[in-house]
Amino acid sequence: MAGEVLIKVEGVSKKFCKDLKTSLWYGVKDLVFGIKGHNSDGELRPKEFWAVRDINFELRRGECLGLIGHNGAGKSTLLKILNGLINPDAGTVTMRGRVGALIELGAGFNPILTGRENIYNNGAVLGFTRKEIDSKVDAIIDFAEIRDFIDMPVQNYSSGMKVRLGFAVAAQMEPDILIIDEVLAVGDVGFRFKCLNAIGELMKNSAVIFVSHSMPMIYRVCNEVMLMKAGKNMIFTNNIGLGVKEYYKLFKKGQENIVGSREAKVESFELISGDQIVHAGGMIEIHHGDSLICNLKIKLEAHIPKASVQLVIWNEEMLPVMDVMSQEKEGFIIDNSENSSQLISVRLTDLYLNNGRHTVSVMINAPDLSVSYCRHDNIAEIYMVLDTASAAHVIYPAKWDVN
Amino acid sequence: MKVQISDLPEKVYSRQNRTNLGKLVADMLADVWSSHFLARQFAKRDISAQYRQSYLGILWLFLTPIASALVWIFLNNSGTLSIADTGMPYPVYVFSGTLIWSILIDAINSPTQSTNSARDILSKVNFPKEALILSGVYKLIFNSLVKIFLLGIFLLFFDVGFHLSLLYFPLVFISVILVGTAVGLFLTPIGLLYTDVSRLITMGLTLIMYLTPVMYGIPDSGLMKIIMELNPLTPLVTTLREVAVGQDVQFLSYFLVLTGLGIVFLFISLIIYRLSIPVIVERLSA
Structure with missing residues (x-):
């Protein structure tokens, strides 16, 4: 069942200025015209650009919109407009209900004051009354798990503790509209998990806008995504997989990069699948479950008797997804007693990687891993085609049985 | 589907x-x-943070006015300057002058400072911005009360005594703060964009102090008399001092007009500030 529309964004645009002095002068003009009620024609003045351009959408209670895009795509600016911190230069935003923003944790903290005092400061900034804070202060301290230090000045807190306290206060909000900007990427793993649960609770009963660069997080919480580029809405879809794919497409291909002692060298590299052959620097497109053959020609310098070779496959988040080793779970050992280029090949059967672009690195090390002879990153790419949307690194098609 | 009326x-x-x-x-x-509540919380935060990191604490509130008063008392007593009779012990005159002046300056600076x-939170959290102005007023009142207490000690020490006119003191005091805040608030938006503005204000006020009966009275004739009598800060300073020591109020009607204008001006400034x-x-931290 669809809830009531809580956020309505119609043709919203915002321009920024590239030059500070000019920007300040426009600010003075805006002050004067803003007070006189001047109606701007919405044209760009010299040195201005559109930071947000013609954004339209509606969001209902119970929905969560993920806002993705490069740095500087206009996501945070849009959030500021939605939060009423700055006014749009064109268009209208209609927000219904209490707005809670998890943008800055611990706003209003004073480092000299104690944690307890700062709970009141932060709570007041977030719009709580004294009574509300009085009744929630214990819940806040417990949530943050810092009861022993609550009467210590906040300047002596670790940054993680500050964040915990800030989040614990913010988690007490009961918003109709929740705006979240990247704040989750803080704290240790245990607390992050707790945060996610708390946010899950807040989200149940609100319309949520969630800005993140972490696609697994987007998969996890959102049911719609908007991809922004240069202030514009590139794609707005409830197919999260599609949105994320388009997001990754915006990034340029990584450069081939070789590090190490250079005592070893990859002379040639090819990936083969079916009748496709791709050489170093290329991209091979395969389907989920396909197999790959990788041929390598490696040259070691004469004084190196043996070396260990392995491949690493990375996903778009630059996380290693697969380490290709030998049957002994270590690098494949090549012998250089004849001191000539060696042709080796490795067969990767049934690749169950998640969809999207993956990059391959070749690592050539001493057998005891004491020296890195060559690490060749981005030597080639594997594009996995798969329609399933998931945040996992591996999509495993298992056989299930009813017993 | 049923239309929800929310x-x-x-x-x-x-x-x-x-x-x-x-x-x-x-x-x-x-x-x-x-x-x-937010304003009180801000004020409490700033005041307690301010004093927790200092041993001299609230002494700082009157060290500066006392120091400058001492300079003038020395100048007068040593005969370097001869200041006309002020109708009260000169130390009381100059000390009350510098104290009231510091209150007025604080009031003018308070909105921009707050x-x-x-x-940093303005660009991240949406809260009623009026709380900043209100917290400035709270802090101002707190700091001024300390100064006024000291002034009371002076009045006793120099045998000026307490007069019935002191009953008006709170009203006049509020009015001084109100006019000061209104002026400061009006300049805040532009002052936030350009740091030149607050520098100009600081410099201007230092000069204007010499055109206001802070350290010396209004002369009987001449250009200085005309300027000092026209200066809108004159009635604010003198009226507060006169009700404190029990003298006749010289500029009563000017003072009342200023207060009335101050209220209107404060309203307008608040609206401008809000807009x-x-x-x-957007210009500072977007």
Whole structure:
């Protein structure tokens, strides 16, 4: 069942200025015209650009919109407009209900004051009354798990503790509209998990806008995504997989990069699948479950008797997804007693990687891993085609049985 | 599907501030009212943080006025300057003058300072901005009470005594703060954009002090008399001092007109401030 529309964004645009002095002068003009009620024609003045351009959408209670895009795509600016911190230069935003923003944790903290005092400061900034804070202060301290230090000045807190306290206060909000900007990427793993649960609770009963660069997080919480580029809405879809794919497409291909002692060298590299052959620097497109053959020609310098070779496959988040080793779970050992280029090949059967672009690195090390002879990153790419949307690194098609 | 009629508060943001003036004023007053807890919290935070890191603490509030008063007392007693009779012991005159002047200056600087110190949260959290101004007023009152207490000790020490006119003191005091804040608030939006403004104000006020009966009275004739009598800060300083020591109020009607104008001006400045904040946030930290 669809809830009531809580956020309505119609043709919203915002321009920024590239030059500070000019920007300040426009600010003075805006002050004067803003007070006189001047109606701007919405044209760009010299040195201005559109930071947000013609954004339209509606969001209902119970929905969560993920806002993705490069740095500087206009996501945070849009959030500021939605939060009423700055006014749009064109268009209208209609927000219904209490707005809670998890943008800055611990706003209003004073480092000299104690944690307890700062709970009141932060709570007041977030719009709580004294009574509300009085009744929630214990819940806040417990949530943050810092009861022993609550009467210590906040300047002596670790940054993680500050964040915990800030989040614990913010988690007490009961918003109709929740705006979240990247704040989750803080704290240790245990607390992050707790945060996610708390946010899950807040989200149940609100319309949520969630800005993140972490696609697994987007998969996890959102049911719609908007991809922004240069202030514009590139794609707005409830197919999260599609949105994320388009997001990754915006990034340029990584450069081939070789590090190490250079005592070893990859002379040639090819990936083969079916009748496709791709050489170093290329991209091979395969389907989920396909197999790959990788041929390598490696040259070691004469004084190196043996070396260990392995491949690493990375996903778009630059996380290693697969380490290709030998049957002994270590690098494949090549012998250089004849001191000539060696042709080796490795067969990767049934690749169950998640969809999207993956990059391959070749690592050539001493057998005891004491020296890195060559690490060749981005030597080639594997594009996995798969329609399933998931945040996992591996999509495993298992056989299930009813017993 | 059943049409839901919801009583959720609705906020509309757009470029054209088509909101009519009546609604604007109503919204502003509602925010001033609803922000008093936040304002008190800000004031409490700043005051306690200020003194927790200092041993001399509130002494700093009157060390500066006392120091400058001592300079003038020395100049007068040593015969370097000859200051005409002020109708009260000169130390009382100059000390009350410097104290009242410092209160007035604080009032003028307070809105810009409060807003400036909240810059980082202004661009991240939406809260009633009026709380900043109100917290400035609270801090001002707290600091001034300490100074006024000291002034009371002076009055006793120099045998001026307490007069019935002291009953008016709180009213006049509030009016001084109100006019000062109104002027400061009016300059805040532009002062936040350009740091030149606050420098100009600081410099200007230092000069204007010499055109105001702070350290010496109004001469009987000449250009200085005309300037000092026209100077709108004159009635503020003299009236507060006169009700404190029990002298006749010289500029009563000028003072009352100023207070009335101050109230109107404060209102206008508050509205301008409210409209300006989004523009300032955008220019400073967007």
